[in-house]
Amino acid sequence: MLYTDHLVLHGIGIKKYADAVNISEIIGIAQAEVENSIDRAEERGLVMRADGKATLGPAGRLIMQCNYSRFYDSVRKNDAFVAAYDRFEELNVDLKSLITAWQVRDIAGSTVRNDHTDADYDNKIIDRLGALHESAERILAAMASVLPRMAIYREKLLTALERAEDGAIEWVSDAKIESYHTLWFELHEDLLCMLGKEREE
Amino acid sequence: MAGSMEWIMRLDGTNLPGKSLIGGKAHSIARLMALGLRVPPAFVVTTEAHAAFLATGEFPDGLVEELERAIAWLEESTGRVFGGASAPLLVSVRSGAAISMPGMMDTILNVGMNDQTQTALAAESGDAAFAQDTHRRFAQLYGNVVLKADAKGFDSASDPQVWRDMIHSATGKTLPDDPREQLLGAVTAVFESWNARRARRYREHQKIPHDLGTAVTVQAMVFGNLDERSGTGVLFSRNPSTGEDQPFGEYLGQAQGEDVVSGEFTPKPLATMAEIVPEAFNDLMSASKTLERAERDVQDIEFTVERGTLYLLQARSAKLAPQAAVRTAVEMANEGLIDRRTAICRIPSDRIRILMSPVIPEAARVAAAQLAKGEGACPGVGIGMVVSGSDEAERLGNEGIAVVLARPTTSPHDVHGMIAATAVITEEGGSTSHAAVVSRALGKPCVVGCGQGRLSALNGQTVTVDGQTGQIWAGALEVVVPDEVSDGMLAQLTEWAEQLAPIRIISADGAKGLDALDLAAIEGAEESENLPEILAGNQTAKGAAGGAIATDEGVRAAIDAGLEFIVADPRLPSLLAAVQANVEPVP
Numbered sequence: 001m002l003y004t005d006h007l008v009l010h011g012i013g014i015k016k017y018a019d020a021v022n023i024s025e026i027i028g029i030a031q032a033e034v035e036n037s038i039d040r041a042e043e044r045g046l047v048m049r050a051d052g053k054a055t056l057g058p059a060g061r062l063i064m065q066c067n068y069s070r071f072y073d074s075v076r077k078n079d080a081f082v083a084a085y086d087r088f089e090e091l092n093v094d095l096k097s098l099i100t101a102w103q104v105r106d107i108a109g110s111t112v113r114n115d116h117t118d119a120d121y122d123n124k125i126i127d128r129l130g131a132l133h134e135s136a137e138r139i140l141a142a143m144a145s146v147l148p149r150m151a152i153y154r155e156k157l158l159t160a161l162e163r164a165e166d167g168a169i170e171w172v173s174d175a176k177i178e179s180y181h182t183l184w185f186e187l188h189e190d191l192l193c194m195l196g197k198e199r200e201e
Numbered sequence: 202m203a204g205s206m207e208w209i210m211r212l213d214g215t216n217l218p219g220k221s222l223i224g225g226k227a228h229s230i231a232r233l234m235a236l237g238l239r240v241p242p243a244f245v246v247t248t249e250a251h252a253a254f255l256a257t258g259e260f261p262d263g264l265v266e267e268l269e270r271a272i273a274w275l276e277e278s279t280g281r282v283f284g285g286a287s288a289p290l291l292v293s294v295r296s297g298a299a300i301s302m303p304g305m306m307d308t309i310l311n312v313g314m315n316d317q318t319q320t321a322l323a324a325e326s327g328d329a330a331f332a333q334d335t336h337r338r339f340a341q342l343y344g345n346v347v348l349k350a351d352a353k354g355f356d357s358a359s360d361p362q363v364w365r366d367m368i369h370s371a372t373g374k375t376l377p378d379d380p381r382e383q384l385l386g387a388v389t390a391v392f393e394s395w396n397a398r399r400a401r402r403y404r405e406h407q408k409i410p411h412d413l414g415t416a417v418t419v420q421a422m423v424f425g426n427l428d429e430r431s432g433t434g435v436l437f438s439r440n441p442s443t444g445e446d447q448p449f450g451e452y453l454g455q456a457q458g459e460d461v462v463s464g465e466f467t468p469k470p471l472a473t474m475a476e477i478v479p480e481a482f483n484d485l486m487s488a489s490k491t492l493e494r495a496e497r498d499v500q501d502i503e504f505t506v507e508r509g510t511l512y513l514l515q516a517r518s519a520k521l522a523p524q525a526a527v528r529t530a531v532e533m534a535n536e537g538l539i540d541r542r543t544a545i546c547r548i549p550s551d552r553i554r555i556l557m558s559p560v561i562p563e564a565a566r567v568a569a570a571q572l573a574k575g576e577g578a579c580p581g582v583g584i585g586m587v588v589s590g591s592d593e594a595e596r597l598g599n600e601g602i603a604v605v606l607a608r609p610t611t612s613p614h615d616v617h618g619m620i621a622a623t624a625v626i627t628e629e630g631g632s633t634s635h636a637a638v639v640s641r642a643l644g645k646p647c648v649v650g651c652g653q654g655r656l657s658a659l660n661g662q663t664v665t666v667d668g669q670t671g672q673i674w675a676g677a678l679e680v681v682v683p684d685e686v687s688d689g690m691l692a693q694l695t696e697w698a699e700q701l702a703p704i705r706i707i708s709a710d711g712a713k714g715l716d717a718l719d720l721a722a723i724e725g726a727e728e729s730e731n732l733p734e735i736l737a738g739n740q741t742a743k744g745a746a747g748g749a750i751a752t753d754e755g756v757r758a759a760i761d762a763g764l765e766f767i768v769a770d771p772r773l774p775s776l777l778a779a780v781q782a783n784v785e786p787v788p
Contacts, residue, residue: 117634130304134398135351
């Protein structure tokens with residue numbers, strides 16, 4: 001299996017169910033090349049397609065998983081990358097508590113859903129997200145110096161953050177779009193797969 | 202400090218440069234000093250130095266030498282030595298633009314810490330753990346904020362070398378050992394944070410020029426934990442709960458400021474401070490009076506006592522409970538500290554509404570059963586039978602039956618039901634939801650966000666709604682209503698406001714027989730933003746009643762429309778709004 005073909009499977013795995021444009025963006029491979037690779041994978045029964053969107057079949061998932069250690073051995077042994085990953089996991093704790101504060105808030109001693117009618121409350125959290133992003137940028141810069149495609153997350157996270165800062169607050173955590181939280185979750189998934197780790201909850 | 206300097210100003214109270222040159226923080230330090238109050242000595246690197254740095258990317262010529270001289274002056278003023286093997290000087294480094302903005306580096310504390318000063322501080326305080334913890338805090342803050350280590354897990358029990366290694370492995374940079382290098386690094390980091398992404402975006406949104414620049418304040422740190430004659434605390438120049446003209450505060454002996462905030466230690470009343478450090482206590486009392494006279498407002502003062510000497514760290518106008526705001530404003534006007542108009546402008550009308558809204562006595566509360574709880578969105582107490590539909594609420598209301606309207610949420614289709622109800626309660630939404638906004642405009646007690654499905658079970662029950670605390674009680678509880686006549690302070694304020702208001706505010710009883718436009722009968726008049734148009738369409742009216750006329754915006758609309766009177770109960774909140782409408786907001 002070629003590195004590119006594996007990366008496409010990896011992209012589909014992270015996006016779960018996505019078209020070639022989305023996959024090409026997240027893995028940083030030209031769209032035409034991604035299309036070709038998906039075609040080949042579909043022929044081999046690794047990938048299923050519906051409405052132009054691809055999803056991994058059981059065989060595709062197995063092949064994808066078996067090949068991580070082969071393609072990412074050098075990344076796994078790279079101290080700078082692993083150190084950056086450790087810092088990412090620490091920051092992930094902060095992000096999770098921030099997203100929780102975004103979704104529910106404590107009012108008069110009881111926890112209620114944040115209905116986003118209190119702009120002051122929301123803006124404070126978006127400001128916290130801005131501060132957290134400064135750390136995330138440094139971590140991603142360190143990762144990108146080893147694996148250049150990590151810079152894609154840096155750009156995409158910043159785009160989501162700035163949209164939220166400009167008042168389109170769905171870009172904080174809406175699961176249906178590439179919101180900050182959606183991207184963060186995908187980034188986490190990406191790292192766990194490459195490094196062969198399990199998600200800790 | 203011999204000779205004048207180009208980029209640095211010593212703060213000694215002899216002059217009071219503008220905020221644009223020295224930033225807000227240095228300005229407030231200089232102001233305290235100018236009043237003759239003791240503040241830890243400080244100097245400020247001006248915004249001009251930063252502007253020069255922004256232009257060239259480097260420290261302007263002479264700044265490093267000036268920092269050296271300014272530090273020498275701090276050493277001389279404190280009798281301590283920067284990096285010294287005994288009595289070490291530690292400083293805080295703070296950014297201070299004329300306007301504070303997000304993303305800027307805020308504060309680096311304990312600059313000057315290293316292994317040698319830790320040893321010296323341990324010997325001086327007799328508290329090795331404190332010295333080690335101060336060192337740890339410095340390494341953590343400097344490592345993360347200046348060197349961007351993004352590192353967690355700085356443990357006070359570790360050897361300082363462990364912290365240095367953590368920072369080095371995360372950044373490839375070395376935590377400076379030399380206090381002077383630490384200081385230059387901190388100043389540079391503040392300068393560079395000006396161009397942090399969030400700060401740039403903030404300036405672009407707010408149209409603040411990018412070349413305005415920030416100042417950097419460097420201040421000697423004082424220690425409240427050096428001996429038994431050291432401590433830290435906060436003081437209000439008058440009681441912030443009751444408004445009584447009696448200083449109120451807390452003191453924690455042998456402690457640093459963060460110990461008070463952390464809640465791990467229980468502060469003692471001020472009387473203990475008077476016993477242990479009587480001189481510092483007397484200085485504090487006189488500082489409190491001086492500040493209150495100068496600022497003409499109740500002051501909230503943070504202070505530290507180091508070896509029996511009082512240092513003020515910060516003073517600002519105190520946040521007061523509604524009752525205290527009324528009492529202090531009236532008494533300060535009577536004392537001649539402020540004029541009556543200022544006294545009235547000190548009291549936001551919504552605070553008065555809180556103060557004058559009906560309350561449930563504690564005894565009744567204790568005996569009652571709570572049925573639901575949400576967020577109090579409009580203060581006041583409403584009693585009635587719970588109904589779930591707005592049409593039903595209106596029908597029963599018209600029959601003279603007191604109802605509480607309970608809805609999952611409200612929309613403009615519910616306004617007639619809200620008008621008919623004695624209180625409004627919702628399952629979802631927060632303090633800016635439709636129910637909350639319209640209830641406040643109507644002056645209806647309102648509780649929002651009680652939780653999905655929590656209210657439907659209450660249908661048909663008689664309940665008491667407390668819009669202040671957000672509680673809903675079973676049955677009809679006893680209610681007490683404060684008024685402007687029986688309360689001396691409120692009566693005094695009412696008298697003053699009547700003299701100053703550009704419009705008459707009449708109670709419903711007093712308005713009988715007067716010809717007032719009945720806004721309750723006009724659609725849309727419960728939303729204050731519609732009032733200017735409605736009033737413009739009824740130019741023959743001399744007065745108005747109902748709708749949102751008694752709200753602040755309603756009062757303003759009535760004044761703008763040239764009305765002679767409006768009807769409001771209670772009168773005082775609208776009276777205050779009428780006086781305040783005539784005055785530019787106090788900065």
